[in-house]
Amino acid sequence: MILVEDIHFSYDGIYTALQGVSLQIEKGERVAIMGTNGAGKTTLIKHMNGLLRPQHGRVIVDGTDAKSLSIAELSRTVGLVWQNPDHQLFLDSVRKEIEFGLKNLGFSPEEANEQCTQTLKNLGLEGLAERSPFALSGGERKRVALATVLATEPRVLALDEPTIGQDAHQKERLASMLLDLNERERTVIVVTHDVEFVIENFPRTIAMADGRIVADGSTSSVLSNEDVLERCSLTPPQLTVAARALHKVFPQVPERLALLSELENAVSEILGVVP
Amino acid sequence: MALVEFADFSFKYLGADSLALRKVSASINEGEYVVITGPSGCGKTTLCRAINGLVPHFHRGYIAGNVYVDGQNTRDATVALLASSVGLVFQNPANQLVTLNVEKELAFGPENLGVEPQEIRKRVEEIIDLLNLEHLREKHPHEMSGGEQQRLAMAATLALKPKVLVADEPTSNLDPKSAELILDIISELNKRNGMTVILVEHRLDLVAKDASRIILLDKGQIVADGAPRDILPQDISMEIGVGIPKATQVYKRLQTKGIELSRVPLTGEELAMLVGEVTSS
Numbered sequence: 001m002i003l004v005e006d007i008h009f010s011y012d013g014i015y016t017a018l019q020g021v022s023l024q025i026e027k028g029e030r031v032a033i034m035g036t037n038g039a040g041k042t043t044l045i046k047h048m049n050g051l052l053r054p055q056h057g058r059v060i061v062d063g064t065d066a067k068s069l070s071i072a073e074l075s076r077t078v079g080l081v082w083q084n085p086d087h088q089l090f091l092d093s094v095r096k097e098i099e100f101g102l103k104n105l106g107f108s109p110e111e112a113n114e115q116c117t118q119t120l121k122n123l124g125l126e127g128l129a130e131r132s133p134f135a136l137s138g139g140e141r142k143r144v145a146l147a148t149v150l151a152t153e154p155r156v157l158a159l160d161e162p163t164i165g166q167d168a169h170q171k172e173r174l175a176s177m178l179l180d181l182n183e184r185e186r187t188v189i190v191v192t193h194d195v196e197f198v199i200e201n202f203p204r205t206i207a208m209a210d211g212r213i214v215a216d217g218s219t220s221s222v223l224s225n226e227d228v229l230e231r232c233s234l235t236p237p238q239l240t241v242a243a244r245a246l247h248k249v250f251p252q253v254p255e256r257l258a259l260l261s262e263l264e265n266a267v268s269e270i271l272g273v274v275p
Numbered sequence: 276m277a278l279v280e281f282a283d284f285s286f287k288y289l290g291a292d293s294l295a296l297r298k299v300s301a302s303i304n305e306g307e308y309v310v311i312t313g314p315s316g317c318g319k320t321t322l323c324r325a326i327n328g329l330v331p332h333f334h335r336g337y338i339a340g341n342v343y344v345d346g347q348n349t350r351d352a353t354v355a356l357l358a359s360s361v362g363l364v365f366q367n368p369a370n371q372l373v374t375l376n377v378e379k380e381l382a383f384g385p386e387n388l389g390v391e392p393q394e395i396r397k398r399v400e401e402i403i404d405l406l407n408l409e410h411l412r413e414k415h416p417h418e419m420s421g422g423e424q425q426r427l428a429m430a431a432t433l434a435l436k437p438k439v440l441v442a443d444e445p446t447s448n449l450d451p452k453s454a455e456l457i458l459d460i461i462s463e464l465n466k467r468n469g470m471t472v473i474l475v476e477h478r479l480d481l482v483a484k485d486a487s488r489i490i491l492l493d494k495g496q497i498v499a500d501g502a503p504r505d506i507l508p509q510d511i512s513m514e515i516g517v518g519i520p521k522a523t524q525v526y527k528r529l530q531t532k533g534i535e536l537s538r539v540p541l542t543g544e545e546l547a548m549l550v551g552e553v554t555s556s
Contacts, residue, residue: 036450037421135290139315164447165366167314167477169516193450196480196521233452238480238521241543249551260521264528267550273532 079154362437422453
């Protein structure tokens with residue numbers, strides 16, 4: 001469980017990146033953090049594994065004040081996957097990259113090797129084990145960066161913009177992998193601008209603007225709130241736009257519709273076709 | 276001749292096992308708005324690099340066939356020369372900004388191309404006006420939001436007066452509102468100023484409505500090329516993993532139930548309108 005209490009943070013002492021953020025994330029949740037560029041989303045998740053420390057307020061991870069835990073200790077609980085894989089990758093083969101983190105956590109070379117092989121298999125990256133991360137495509141590098149974190153099996157996984165540069169199939173694969181981890185009681189936190197990805201996969205959304213939380217609740221309620229969308233520079237996805245437009249003419253179509261099958265069924269009903 | 280012409284063009288990066296582009300042929304004419312899409316690693320970025328000459332002059336490798344830009348064979352033209360015809364905008368604007376304020380940023384490119392100072396001043400003002408940058412004039416680029424930075428990067432590119440704007444996922448780091456604003460500006464440049472646009476994008480729900488044409492790449496080959504409403508409903512688009520607009524997906528699902536809308540919708544509003552049309556007829 002992660003408890004964040006009234007944290008404030010400023011990088012330069014002038015501009016305040018976080019101005020009093022409080023939230024609680026329970027074990028096994030899937031939570032999306034959304035909002036404008038510069039809202040403080042990345043700054044917030046960096047507090048969860050100790051990369052940044054609050055200048056005011058506190059972060060409590062599994063009942064312990066994060067203040068008393070080192071980054072190494074916190075990283076075992078909270079694994080952070082950065083937005084730019086190039087900030088995370090530095091060795092000359094994918095295998096070395098993944099084994100590096102494991103050895104730091106005390107895995108023996110044999111255990112590290114085995115865990116690495118398994119992780120690559122889970123992510124469909126077997127073929128890339130001996131390649132240099134820098135010779136891979138942007139999308140592939142992103143998956144390697146994810147593998148380095150997943151291999152250490154953190155209980156909480158926080159991903160910063162994981163869908164950027166990923167095509168439709170890769171996004172589906174990423175989603176099913178995250179859902180699978182979540183089923184095995186891992187908490188999944190994602191920072192993203194991808195509204196459709198959130199609607200399809202994350203039951204809870206925290207919306208941020210100007211270093212503060214503007215809304216925190218079920219994804220469908222947060223993302224159908226016009227005021228929140230406006231303040232957080234979010235736009236409703238196509239299906240919601242379609243549902244709203246249909247609702248004006250056919251009041252039986254709920255305005256909140258979000259999923260493809262829901263809209264398809266609503267339209268079928270309007271047109272008198274059995275769904 | 277077409278503004279950009281790929282003639283049976285193939286390219287393999289030095290040391291790579293397979294071709295990044297495979298016998299690509301396509302003509303892009305002045306005034307078109309072409310969206311290039313396809314799964315990651317399909318060759319989209321290589322295609323952009325082949326237009327501005329980074330392939331083969333900077334990224335070396337095996338090359339076959341030719342690319343012509345504004346009548347010049349890119350094999351013979353330098354990257355610097357091509358820069359006056361092709362304006363490039365990248366995913367991360369911060370990597371593209373080099374100076375300390377808007378005016379300097381906009382003047383930097385033309386200065387390097389040896390444009391007369393008077394002409395530069397004129398262009399800078401035109402572009403500040405065109406892209407609505409007046410309120411940013413005194414702001415340091417690194418204090419700007421991601422969306423503002425991308426607008427400035429695009430403005431700096433346009434200051435070179437390119438004939439074609441090539442943008443490689445220019446909005447993927449931006450929040451949805453900022454992304455929409457950038458894409459609206461690109462669409463306006465195309466519609467109002469006749470600027471030729473080649474845009475690489477995964478999220479077709481954002482751009483299909485503006486594009487006159489979509490080129491679908493898979494494993495370095497063009498697998499479909501045509502108007503968005505013709506290309507997107509095809510099975511191949513779904514198979515190779517293209518982010519088909521949800522409105523178009525609903526259209527396809529309705530079709531399997533025997534419901535025909537009068538055309539292929541690309542946006543949510545359009546879908547709602549077409550459904551309304553069926554009920555009133």
